[in-house]
Amino acid sequence: MRLLFNKSSLILMFGLFLEVFSKLEFEYHSNKEMENILRRFEVSGKQKLKTKLYSIGYSSSTDEPFPLWVLELTAAPENVTGIPNVKLLGNMHGNEAGGRELLLHFIEHLIDSYGKVKLVSWLLNNTRIHIIPSINPDGFSNAGNSCNGMKGREVPTKKIDLNRNFPDFFHPNPDLVQAKESKAVMKWMEETKFILSAALHEGAMVANYPYDSINPNGDNDDDSEYLTPDDDVFKHLARTYANSHPVMSTNKGCPSDVKEFKGGITNGADWYSFDGGMGDYNYNYHGCMELTLELSCCKFPPNLTNLWNENKKPLLLYCLQAHRGVTGVILDSETKKPIKTKLKISDREAYFGNDRKSGEFWRILLPGQYVLEVEAPGYYAHFENFTVEDFKKFPKLTNLTIFLTNSSLPTTTTTTSSTTVIHTTNTTTSVSALIFPNITSRFTDNDDDKDYEYGFPSISELTSGFLKNSCANLALLLSVISFLVVIS
Numbered sequence: 001m002r003l004l005f006n007k008s009s010l011i012l013m014f015g016l017f018l019e020v021f022s023k024l025e026f027e028y029h030s031n032k033e034m035e036n037i038l039r040r041f042e043v044s045g046k047q048k049l050k051t052k053l054y055s056i057g058y059s060s061s062t063d064e065p066f067p068l069w070v071l072e073l074t075a076a077p078e079n080v081t082g083i084p085n086v087k088l089l090g091n092m093h094g095n096e097a098g099g100r101e102l103l104l105h106f107i108e109h110l111i112d113s114y115g116k117v118k119l120v121s122w123l124l125n126n127t128r129i130h131i132i133p134s135i136n137p138d139g140f141s142n143a144g145n146s147c148n149g150m151k152g153r154e155v156p157t158k159k160i161d162l163n164r165n166f167p168d169f170f171h172p173n174p175d176l177v178q179a180k181e182s183k184a185v186m187k188w189m190e191e192t193k194f195i196l197s198a199a200l201h202e203g204a205m206v207a208n209y210p211y212d213s214i215n216p217n218g219d220n221d222d223d224s225e226y227l228t229p230d231d232d233v234f235k236h237l238a239r240t241y242a243n244s245h246p247v248m249s250t251n252k253g254c255p256s257d258v259k260e261f262k263g264g265i266t267n268g269a270d271w272y273s274f275d276g277g278m279g280d281y282n283y284n285y286h287g288c289m290e291l292t293l294e295l296s297c298c299k300f301p302p303n304l305t306n307l308w309n310e311n312k313k314p315l316l317l318y319c320l321q322a323h324r325g326v327t328g329v330i331l332d333s334e335t336k337k338p339i340k341t342k343l344k345i346s347d348r349e350a351y352f353g354n355d356r357k358s359g360e361f362w363r364i365l366l367p368g369q370y371v372l373e374v375e376a377p378g379y380y381a382h383f384e385n386f387t388v389e390d391f392k393k394f395p396k397l398t399n400l401t402i403f404l405t406n407s408s409l410p411t412t413t414t415t416t417s418s419t420t421v422i423h424t425t426n427t428t429t430s431v432s433a434l435i436f437p438n439i440t441s442r443f444t445d446n447d448d449d450k451d452y453e454y455g456f457p458s459i460s461e462l463t464s465g466f467l468k469n470s471c472a473n474l475a476l477l478l479s480v481i482s483f484l485v486v487i488s
């Protein structure tokens with residue numbers, strides 16, 4: 001009996017071990033299986049990171065509304081400023097399912113590689129990454145597994161295409177009926193200030209950047225470029241992804257392509273224009289730069305191992321771009337309290353805001369000289385010159401602390417400070433201090449960062465596509481070792 005108990009215990013331990021430590025299979029998972037995997041990742045991630053599984057709402061289904069699960073991963077302390085939020089969304093079109101599995105593997109990779117791969121550790125020490133593998137679980141349930149076709153693309157109960165379901169800045173639609181999924185994304189973005197985002201799709205092979213919408217002032221009403229004031233940044237983001245992907249930038253395209261995507265990137269309106277896209281909404285309403293990443297000619301890629309190997313590095317490099325450009329806080333010069341402001345980079349006709357609570361702002365910019373224009377009711381307008389530098393190994397954000405002077409006071413009290421740093425402690429602010437873990441102390445001489453041995457690529461390297469020839473394969477033996485420990 002005692003022996004039986006011991007055997008049972010072993011079997012139970014083995015089962016638990018498999019549940020927590022087994023590697024994710026390269027196969028498609030149902031919504032419920034996906035939920036269980038995310039729960040498992042939340043637990044395994046907590047061993048070395050801060051992982052949090054949360055839902056931004058429910059799907060539209062009236063029979064079985066499914067939670068819209070997000071897993072947040074970071075190693076940064078809570079309640080500190082200076083940590084950008086990045087989001088990755090998959091399965092917006094329910095029948096484009098590769099991205100949802102890809103994102104599950106990306107989560108596993110981030111957890112496994114933290115403390116072993118320098119760039120992964122750096123990214124998680126300095127970033128909050130929010131991953132939602134499926135924003136359209138109802139559509140996925142309704143889809144087959146076809147490479148082509150439209151079944152399952154929309155939210156089934158509402159017949160709504162989520163990527164046509166957001167407020168369009170250029171073409172307001174007062175009759176827009178929104179799905180619960182789109183509303184959930186909008187509420188999520190009101191609550192969390194995201195800097196960088198990607199929506200993963202399939203059915204083409206291209207990195208698509210805004211605008212998708214038709215130019216309201218243009219001569220042509222369709223299929224001509226409509227570029228944002230931050231087109232240099234968007235092209236850089238798209239090239240970062242395409243050039244580090246082994247196939248995307250090769251111009252091979254897909255059989256169904258009606259246009260050639262030079263370098264594997266395209267402006268949305270130039271490909272085909274439409275209103276109500278999520279990418280345009282992110283940029284126009286929240287100052288968040290989002291790409292639509294089309295990752296496979298087949299909407300249900302049969303070989304998920306290939307999909308993962310092709311996209312692992314691009315996903316990581318893409319997330320790191322949140323650390324390119326300028327950040328800072330805007331404070332009242334007298335009270336040192338945060339001020340909600342309207343911001344703009346000179347010569348770029350695109351306004352963005354800062355965080356109401358912390359006063360923080362972010363803008364991804366390429367290396368160069370810029371002027372930040374700051375406006376707030378009741379304060380003198382402020383113009384701040386700053387420089388964004390390129391870097392080789394680890395990213396550096398230009399960090400500004402801007403004090404605005406109340407317009408009832410003399411302007412001479414306005415002060416600013418501007419430095420280029422990797423996040424420093426700032427003792428002059430009244431918001432929570434910028435405290436960061438000592439990132440270098442987490443690494444050992446034996447760090448396995450062969451995957452990313454090139455470090456953080458410079459702009460010229462990303463543009464030249466030098467990354468394409470770099471390939472790697474991480475193999476973790478933790479599960480085997482742990483199993484041997486358990487049965488020994």
Ligand SMILES: [Zn+2]
Nearest residue numbers: 093096201202
């Ligand atoms: Zn799609």
